[in-house]
Amino acid sequence: MSKTYDELMQHFDSLGIKVTTIRHPAVFTVAEAQHLRGQLAGGHTKNLFLKDKKDNYYLVTTDEEASIDLKTIHARIGASSRVSFGKPEKLQELLGLTPGSVSVLGLINDTRREVKVVLDESLLRQDLINVHPLTNEATTSIRRDDLMKFLRSTGHEPMILKIDGTNPN
Template structure:
């Protein structure tokens, strides 16, 4: 049975992890998030649910202001064929969340183990990072090491990657 936000938070607390929960109006974009949550201490994130031409799925977490070229990201992820945003239907089916609520924590709802999680390495060096706990009206401020531990314990050990300058583009990526 997939987690909802409350069950996820209970699991995190049961594991002895201290994280700060912030409740706020729902946000769907990075711009909305920064307007509503920009004063929360820690690094803010942007999360992309992607798929390649072979229907492999990737959950990628980046700094909120990162811009990237999906073609340049393909070899970093090990994607086969073209890389594109997964559909809203796939997001609901695989991770049991809706657009705007994606975060690395959503991988905990991937019981089949088909989604590979990637977190940009600069986020792992932060004191705290801010992610949605499966809903876009809450933000969880958590230590990166604790996030990695939670994901690893639930079969989704994240892969760190470096967002290089060559991957930067002028168009913003979706939240």
Template sequence: MPATRDDLLSFLAELGIAVSTVDHQPVFTVAESGDLHERIPGGHTKNLFVKDKKGRLFLIVALHDAEIDLKKVHQVVGAQGRVSFGNADLLMEVLGVEPGSVTPFSLINDRGNLRVTPVFDAAMMQHDILNYHPLKNDATTAISAADLLKFAEACGHEPRVLAVSEQAREAGL
């Protein structure tokens, strides 16, 4: 059974990670979340659940307006051949969330198998505060960039901070 929002918030509290959560209408795309950017401070994000030709899974997390070239990102993240999006069934099986609710917080559901490689865009990690769905797209939870890394590591993952976006590469990150 996938973790719930309460499970996630309890886990974060056990780790000593302070977060704040704002409830809102469900948003399924970055485009639908525009007004949240004005109401909730910090970096707003998008999450790409992708797989390579060998079936390796990656969760690429970047700022909401980041330009990521899916034809080239495999070279940056170390994938075997070009990546494609993982389907809804695989997403639920591995990360325990539905499309529209993808979030790095879903790494809590991959603690036992460690099937996903989290990749955090270097430009995103320049923000002090970052915003993600707490496993469902009807709320947004703010966390510090440092605590995001702490959370991913506590889930058993070794997050990779890489320049996956055009913005990160242009900034020399």
């Protein structure tokens, strides 16, 4: 059973992580989020839920402005083949999320650790990172170091790679 927003916040509390969350109308794209958010400090994310032909799943999280080459990213992230977008049913099953609400915070639901998490190194230059808290009707601001602490608490050690402008060479 997927965690709720309140359970996510309780998990943060148990780790000593302080976050700030603002509510807003549902957003489904980066452009919609940019239009609604005003002037939230920090980095804002773009998230891709991907799979390869061997059904290995990847959650790639970058800065919202990053350019991601889906034809070559597989070489960068160690996928067995070119990747495609994971189906909404698998997104719900593995991360407890629906399209439009994809976020690294969904890894709290991946208790079997079936999803590999990839963070773009440029995003981690930000001290504050803004993500969806299991819903696309809110944005949560979390410190970079606290995000890493959260990911590790879920059993996920993120791959930190240069994704923007991916070039496998």
